[in-house]
Structure formats: structure tokens, C-alpha cells
Amino acid sequence: MAKIQMKNAVAELDGDEMTRVLWAVIKDKLLTPYVDLKTEYFDLGLKKRDETDDQITRDSAEAIRRLGVGVKCATITSNAARMEEYKLTHLTPSPNGIIRSALDGTVFRKPIFVSNIHGTVSCWKKPIILGRHAYGDVYKNCEIRTPGPGKAELVFTGADGKEIRKTIMDMKGPGVIQGIHNLDSSITNFARCCFSYALSEKVPVWFGAKDTISKTYDGQFKAIFQNIFDKEYKAKFDEAGISYFYTLIDDAVARIMKSEGGMLWACKNYDGDVMSDMVASACGSLAMMTSVLVCPGGQFEYEASHGTVQKHYYRYLKGEKTSTNPVALIFAWTGALAKRAELDGTPELGDFAHRLEKATLDTIESGTMTGDLAGIAEPKAKAVVDSWQFIDAIASRL
Ligand code: NAP
Numbered sequence: 001m002a003k004i005q006m007k008n009a010v011a012e013l014d015g016d017e018m019t020r021v022l023w024a025v026i027k028d029k030l031l032t033p034y035v036d037l038k039t040e041y042f043d044l045g046l047k048k049r050d051e052t053d054d055q056i057t058r059d060s061a062e063a064i065r066r067l068g069v070g071v072k073c074a075t076i077t078s079n080a081a082r083m084e085e086y087k088l089t090h091l092t093p094s095p096n097g098i099i100r101s102a103l104d105g106t107v108f109r110k111p112i113f114v115s116n117i118h119g120t121v122s123c124w125k126k127p128i129i130l131g132r133h134a135y136g137d138v139y140k141n142c143e144i145r146t147p148g149p150g151k152a153e154l155v156f157t158g159a160d161g162k163e164i165r166k167t168i169m170d171m172k173g174p175g176v177i178q179g180i181h182n183l184d185s186s187i188t189n190f191a192r193c194c195f196s197y198a199l200s201e202k203v204p205v206w207f208g209a210k211d212t213i214s215k216t217y218d219g220q221f222k223a224i225f226q227n228i229f230d231k232e233y234k235a236k237f238d239e240a241g242i243s244y245f246y247t248l249i250d251d252a253v254a255r256i257m258k259s260e261g262g263m264l265w266a267c268k269n270y271d272g273d274v275m276s277d278m279v280a281s282a283c284g285s286l287a288m289m290t291s292v293l294v295c296p297g298g299q300f301e302y303e304a305s306h307g308t309v310q311k312h313y314y315r316y317l318k319g320e321k322t323s324t325n326p327v328a329l330i331f332a333w334t335g336a337l338a339k340r341a342e343l344d345g346t347p348e349l350g351d352f353a354h355r356l357e358k359a360t361l362d363t364i365e366s367g368t369m370t371g372d373l374a375g376i377a378e379p380k381a382k383a384v385v386d387s388w389q390f391i392d393a394i395a396s397r398l
């Protein structure tokens with residue numbers, strides 16, 4: 001059978017440990033037998049990042065910018081223990097952080113549903129896509145432990161020298177104060193990424209903030225979202241039959257818990273941090289989640305949301321065939337190939353991506369699954385297999 005051809009390449013960012021092992025198996029068994037894979041390959045394994053002083057990571061971000069589509073394996077973020085383990089010359093920053101700040105994107109995460117894995121929230125019938133603003137607020141804060149009584153003030157000195165000054169509090173005793181910020185440009189990019197992604201997924205957008213209390217700060221988020229929506233997206237949303245809904249964050253949380261899902265939930269940075277963990281854990285396994293970085297320049301980077309599964313890797317090195325779930329890695333590839341097909345107008349490649357996703361989900365629904373899902377499947381799993389057997393089972397359906 002002739003292999004499916006690709007018009008343009010995707011940037012391929014390889015990674016570390018167990019996910020690097022599975023990455024190669026997925027390519028070998030599920031991709032290259034069917035597709036004449038065109039990729040620009042970047043080895044983001046920790047050793048290589050260390051040797052190149054992260055130039056390889058910056059180059060890979062540049063390739064995503066140029067090619068429009070990237071697919072990334074999970075990577076180690078180094079720390080003192082990894083310095084020792086990999087004999088590194090220095091501590092390197094998180095590659096995801098480098099790529100996200102180079103492309104200024106928003107991360108969207110969406111649970112993967114199968115009929116025999118039931119989440120803990122029984123009314124959620126459709127996936128909730130969570131979009132987290134990845135800039136500013138408490139993640140770039142400035143804090144002071146105030147030792148005793150005194151006046152806390154907020155001061156802004158403009159580039160023109162003009163000062164704006166407000167009293168936060170006349171503090172009668174010791175306490176704490178904190179300064180946080182955000183930028184109109186970043187909030188605007190965030191809003192555009194959310195509305196564009198919702199249009200591509202044909203789902204409504206929900207956004208919640210606390211503008212009743214924080215009239216200026218959260219009020220600015222609310223105003224920018226509404227302004228971008230009215231000016232740039234309202235007509236397209238009407239045409240697609242989807243809507244934009246703003247409500248207070250606490251009301252949004254209460255409604256989400258009673259909803260049937262199926263919306264894109266845009267979250268401010270802290271809300272997204274907390275709520276994405278809640279949505280992920282309610283959906284069963286870290287490996288049953290897709291993750292995509294959507295950039296205002298129109299680029300897309302697909303990845304698994306979990307890490308390199310270090311504990312499984314050490315068992316693999318001792319010769320054990322681990323039961324690590326490769327679904328999120330497979331979906332990173334199918335997401336990237338489907339997006340490439342959409343941008344290039346190559347429906348055959350898009351069909352292949354959807355067939356691979358279907359073969360993966362059908363394998364689990366037929367009762368063959370990895371250990372992480374076996375404990376929560378209903379009806380019970382028929383075969384609990386290792387990663388290699390699971391990938392073979394998908395290949396035979398494909
Ligand atoms: P992890 O790789 O997400 O794994 C934590 C635990 O979650 C595993 O021990 C395993 O539990 C379970 N798990 C995660 N993915 C699984 C899968 N596909 N199949 C089955 N079980 C899975 O987190 P970590 O071990 O804390 O971190 C390892 C490395 O990953 C760190 O160096 C960190 O820097 C990096 N990391 C990278 C990314 C990224 O590149 N996007 C994200 C997070 C972390 P059991 O042991 O109970 O089976």
C-alpha cells in the first residue's frame with residue numbers, strides 16, 4: 001500500500017525517559033508504516049539541552065513558528081538531583097517555559113473520553129476544555145513581610161515621570177503585602193487564543209473573574225474579553241452557532257459542576273492552575289488528556305500533559321515491560337498531523353489521524369488497557385497489558 005504523503009513538515013521535539021522510549025515505539029508501529037513522515041527533528045533530551053545551553057530548545061520554538069505545527073514529547077525540568085544524575089554542566093530552565101514565552105501562547109487541555117472510564121462528576125457528558133492564561137498575576141508577584149506597624153502604598157511611576165500613588169493600608173501591626181501585574185497586550189492575546197480555539201472546536205466560551213471585588217484589575221480582563229469578542233468574533237460565533245458567556249468566577253465554578261461540559265473554560269492564571277488539576281483528576285488518568293499550545297501567530301504545539309513518568313522508566317531500565325499509558329502521546333501526534341492536514345489541505349492525512357484516534361479509543365473500549373485505567377474501568381478490563389502490547393493492539397485495529 002502506498003504511504004500517505006505530507007506536503008509540509010511538522011517540528012518534532014523529542015524528550016526524556018519513559019515518554020522518549022514510547023515516542024519511538026509509536027512512530028515505529030503506528031505512524032511510519034502508514035505515513036511518509038516529514039518532520040524537522042529536535043532532540044530536547046536533557047543531555048542535549050545541557051550541551052547546547054538550550055539553543056536546541058530555542059531553535060525548536062523557531063521551527064514551530066516557521067512551520068506552524070509542532071509535536072512535543074515530555075521533557076525533564078532539571079533540578080539538583082537531575083544535575084547529579086545526568087552530570088549536567090548547569091541547571092537549565094523548563095523547556096516548556098522557553099517555548100511558551102517564545103511563542104506567547106495559551107495552553108488548552110481537554111480530557112479524552114471513552115465509554116468504559118467514568119469520571120467522578122457524573123453529569124459531565126462532554127469534555128471541558130480548560131484554557132489557562134500563562135502570564136503574570138501571582139506567578140510574577142512581588143511580596144514583602146512587613147515587620148511592624150506602617151503604611152503600605154502602591155506606587156506607579158510612568159515613563160514620563162508622573163506618579164500614581166494609593167494607600168493600600170495603614171497597618172497597625174506586622175503582616176504581609178503583595179504586588180501583582182498584568183498587561184493589556186497579554187490579556188488581549190489570551191482572549192484571541194480562547195475565541196479562536198473555541199471556533200476551531202465549535203464550542204462556547206465561558207470566562208469568569210471577580211470584577212465585583214476587583215473592579216479595576218479583574219474588570220480589565222472582563223472589558224478586554226468583551227471588546228475583543230464584540231469587535232472580532234461575534235459574527236463568526238453567530239455563524240458557528242456558539243456563544244460567549246461571562247459570569248463571576250464563583251458562579252462559573254458552581255455552574256461547571258452542574259453542567260454537562262462541552263465548553264471552553266477560559267481561566268485566569270491562578271484559577272487555571274487550580275481548576276485544571278480538578279478537571280484532570282475528575283477524569284481518571286493523567287494520560288487521558290490532550291494539551292495544545294495555541295499561539296496568537298497561528299501556530300499550534302501538541303504535547304502530552306503528563307511528565308516523563310520517571311518511576312516507570314527506572315523499572316524499564318531494569319528490564320521490566322511497564323504498563324505506561326501512551327494515549328496522550330499518540331493524541332499529541334494525531335493532533336499535530338490533523339492540524340498539518342487542515343493547514344495543507346491534505347484530507348487523506350487528516351483521515352489517518354482520526355482513524356488512529358478511533359483505533360486507540362476502540363482498543364480501550366473493547367477492554368484492552370494499561371494499568372492506570374484498569375482500576376477505574378466499568379465494565380472491568382478484559383486484558384491489562386504493557387505499553388508494547390497495547391500499541392500492538394492498536395496497530396492491529398488500524
Ligand atoms: P509524571 O511523569 O507526570 O508522573 C507522575 C505519576 O503519574 C507517575 O509515576 C504515574 O503514577 C502517573 N502517570 C503519569 N503519566 C502516566 C502515563 N502516561 N501512564 C501511566 N501513569 C502515568 O510526573 P513526575 O514523575 O513527577 O515527573 C517526571 C519528570 O517529568 C520530571 O522531571 C518533570 O520535570 C517532568 N515533567 C514534564 C512535563 C512536560 O514536559 N510537559 C510535565 C510534568 C512533568 P504511578 O507511578 O502511580 O504509576
Ligand code: MG
Pocket residue numbers: 273274277
Ligand atoms: Mg496546578
